[in-house]
Amino acid sequence: SQQGEEDPQALSIQEGENATMNCSYKTSINNLQWYRQNSGRGLVHLILIRSNEREKHSGRLRVTLDTSKKSSSLLITASRAADTASYFCATDKGGFQKLVFGTGTRLLVSP
Amino acid sequence: GAGVSQTPSNKVTEKGKYVELRCDPISGHTALYWYRQSLGQGPEFLIYFQGTGAADDSGLPNDRFFAVRPEGSVSTLKIQRTERGDSAVYLCASAGGPNTEAFFGQGTRLTVV
Numbered sequence: 001s002q003q004g005e006e007d008p009q010a011l012s013i014q015e016g017e018n019a020t021m022n023c024s025y026k027t028s029i030n031n032l033q034w035y036r037q038n039s040g041r042g043l044v045h046l047i048l049i050r051s052n053e054r055e056k057h058s059g060r061l062r063v064t065l066d067t068s069k070k071s072s073s074l075l076i077t078a079s080r081a082a083d084t085a086s087y088f089c090a091t092d093k094g095g096f097q098k099l100v101f102g103t104g105t106r107l108l109v110s111p
Numbered sequence: 112g113a114g115v116s117q118t119p120s121n122k123v124t125e126k127g128k129y130v131e132l133r134c135d136p137i138s139g140h141t142a143l144y145w146y147r148q149s150l151g152q153g154p155e156f157l158i159y160f161q162g163t164g165a166a167d168d169s170g171l172p173n174d175r176f177f178a179v180r181p182e183g184s185v186s187t188l189k190i191q192r193t194e195r196g197d198s199a200v201y202l203c204a205s206a207g208g209p210n211t212e213a214f215f216g217q218g219t220r221l222t223v224v
Contacts, residue, residue, distance in 0.1 A: 033213065041217050042217040043204075045214055048211070098167050098169075099204070100156060101146075101153040101154045101156075103152070103153050104152075
């Protein structure tokens, strides 16, 4: 079963615009990770945010975490056509426990 | 190696046959995960290893699926009596420690005909 759900399921924007994706989850976590996937193959790790963190940045990526609402958001600023991909959040209850993925957001960035 | 390596990258097999999928994790990573992903879905957890032991195999769909990691490094996912519904991309990931990033391989696309 999927722990998280991403919202929206699909997002279509123009290059240069910002893209925001949301992830909701059901149980308490130790950390949350965001991944990108191109063409349905390997997942590329983007960022990990721990439960005691509220915001994290990496280049054009900004991730927020609200543990009281059990939700996270991923913001991609100044999007590029190369950002076109599916984006997934994954939660981990702690230690080496299994990562559980959401359903994904399909992002399309048009030139 | 530099990253997680999965072989083969593609596998076509006939219904009823046995298949093995291999995962080479990042050197030194003690946690190893197997996932299955169907078209348009998120990765679905199958099993995870901590060292040589399967710490959680609750995602294996039935007893046709089995995975091993005998020396705490390379892992093999084994599927017996394959069915067309087993067709999917099988992903492997490894992680080095608690609360650290899990890195994925490129996956094996299994097609059962």
